[in-house]
Amino acid sequence: MSAVTAIPEDPVGSTDAYVDPTGEPFLRTRFALPKVPATFLRRERLADHLDQALLTPLTVVNGAAGAGKTLLVADWAAGLTETVAWLTNDAGDQGPGMFWAYVLQALRAAGVAVSDEVGCPADAGLVDHKLLARLAAELSGRERPVVLVLDEYDHVTAPEIADQLESVLQHAEQGLRLVLVTRTEPLLPLHRYRAAGGMTEIRDAELAFTPEEAAALLDRHGLRLPVAAARALVDRTRGWAAGLRLCALAAQESPDPETYLKEFEADRSTVADYLFAEVLRQQTDRTQDLLLRVSVLERFCPDLAEALTGRGGAGPILAELHRQNAFVEHLGHTWYRLHPLFAEILRAHLRARSPDLEPELHRRAAQWLRRSGSLPETLAHGAAAGDWEFTAGALVDDLAIGQLFTGLRSDDLADLFSRMGPETTGAAAELVRAARDLSRRDLDCGLTHLHHAEQRLATGEPGEPEVAAWLSCALLEALAARLTGSPGRAEQAAETAEELEHELPAPLLDKHPELTALLLTHLGSARLWAGRFEDARTALTAVVACPGGASTALPREESLGHLALIDYLDGWPGRAERKALAAMTETERYGLPQPSGSGIGRLVLAAVAVDRDELGRARAFLDEAADACRVAQDPVTAAGRAIAAARLLLARGDTRAAVAAADPAVRADVPSPWAEGHTALVASAVHLAEGRPDSAVEVLEQVPYDDQPACAVQAARARLAAGHRDAAIDTLDRLRAEGRAGPAVTVRAMLVRAQAADEAGDTDAARALVARALVEARRERLRRPFLEAGPRVRRLLGTGPLQELASGWLASPGTRHGGPAGEAAEHSSFVVEELSGRERDVLRRLAQMMSTAEIAADLYVSVNTVKTHLKSVYRKLAVNRRADAVRRARELRLL
């Protein structure tokens, strides 16, 4: 039995058994292997040829509409013992993200164990190549290949999808057999597969019926035809499967089928047109009406068909049409679709007969789908009907407004609503407009539309859908509050949202975790702006803890990025780095554009890199973050960028540019203590660097830095430079009570104290302080504080035990004199602690590719001893792996 038929036969319409990353159900009908009708003629020559598909990576079944491709492959696949994953591609522009989300789900639906590690795209238009690499790697580990059939591949038009398929196919090796069923030539490099014998190819000529096969097909419909007559028929239809099938159906009803077929041969109409009109005419009026009306649907069940016809009894009609194998294909259980060829022709007939009916049919379909189907289909038909009040209402009532900002469908939704005209003025439509404008950071327009929406809601009738609309308002209010830097407004929005959430059914909220996640992210960002770090952390941590998945990937990334910024501002570069990296992993896993969102995680990484004096890396992160942000930034991101950029310029000695970059230049309703503090801090550092210690003190005195340990340390530094040693120590003493500050602050504070002690002549105390600073900084690789420190501290670094503490991670102080550190220093000028004789012995054998055990035997020591030596070699060379140790040792001419 084939693995496909083993799929549980639930109703295969839209069920919640499979749910895509945005919480919307996957259309399970797209994973269903089409059922072969009783009149299907299995042609052994084609089935035998298709068996080759198991031996070649790629198979292409390429033929005209109605050539019998789908049924041929479906019949063949149903008889396989291999696992078969089937995906019918939908019409309409389909981005790579959506395509791969469906491919992954098709594999899972077929029982292929795709682990969660592979991830899932979160952006309809994009997929991360790493996700595809992980998928290919998992497939390549399979013992037996999975056969992946992509039907109607001609609907896949994005050229990058072809490249991605090709890449997955290559790397999945023996684990994947790809079968493309298509009307047009796929964009894969077929010539290469052909040349290498890596492709099974079945094209129109081979798909065409031979006279013998045509006779056998007609026989199945109860028509006996001599081969000569069958040959004439094949000549007329060119062996076209759909044509022959229609012939059989038309002739069946005729009193003299043979004469009928002769007449058909003599007729000069286009084959499909003639036969189609014939066969359609043979149906009852009711059946004709049903067929014409359902032609606007991709797929349908009797209930949906009845919603369109306004009459009952669709079930038996559809079952009979399927039995005849005319027009309809059965997708399992009660779901059907029209044969793609006939759907087009039926639509042409519908337009000819009742030109005004189409919008009404779309409207009815949308209403049915809103009750019993999926939101994306509802929206698509609502839009096709041109009924924007309804369409916007469906989105808002479903609480899906957050999907305009995040998740797999955000592009599709934005695209869909871009067709909405200004004549639609309901509250839901205004909310959609406000969301669109705010997502583009167009505050003025966004707030105007939001205001309109609120007015409409306030004057409207109360009811349950209103709650969803008000909650949508609260989300947009919170976003507006974040963008305008107004924490008060954000708090109010969050409170309103919390009250409203109690009034909504829990399943609706559970379906849209992105709504709460986005709202809390905005709240956290606004609180952070106002300097309320602990409150911000509460909101942001809640977002990180919320259910995973593509729909919340963006808010989770943003929240982790904000948390990273808090850690950085508190002076904990290691923690900040870990959170920023976690933020990036979060969205990479879901294939979001990299970098995505505001790019705040990268700004934090840039700032951390500056603290470590890795200026090249810092520059790269800043550039990447700038790529992310095509729109104006929210205040927190703008301030984060200002800090990272100004500190980098300062480290490079470009003081004038640093002062300019330090001003975030954002408009905000409330001031931000830390943003202002850091602007002043940079200004103070520039004054110091340019020999104006008094100005350096002055610029910080205008800032209340009780809550800003970094500013307090800078103030102490400036005071010391200005000759106020006691005031400097006093400032630092007050800081000590704080306790929140991490090493980036405390190390700098110790160095100021060391300098003060050294100036006071207490060299021993100064040495002890520098030693403590070195120990604390070493763990975090904090180099910048030592480079910023004055010549006194640097001199101390060059002496005795301090030199040893600095070696291996902090660049040689000797090379740093007279100017800022260059990037070259990152790579080559580390001071290398002398290797011991035994360590050299081990290293030399390592270079000869000896294993640990071999080295142990060769040196007559235990394996553990060798491991210990290796560890200290790695540490001294600042590497983690054998190969790197050998390479580094060669660079340093130790070998």
Add this chain to the structure above:
Amino acid sequence: MRYEIRVEGHMSETLTKAFPELDHVMMAGQTVLFGPVVDEAEFYGLLARCQSLGLRVVEMRQLPEWPR
């Protein structure tokens, strides 16, 4: 740009309505669809429509502009 597309067989009136933007004429066992085409994208769209209606395209060519 003006194009003509020749398909095999005579199309019914109903089916020609699937190409409202084009005129048509029947001749010698063929239907000739012709008219203005905005750009290449529309041109490929027309071809795809032919394909999805099961029409067999036997010839297509660009027409000279109308003399003005």
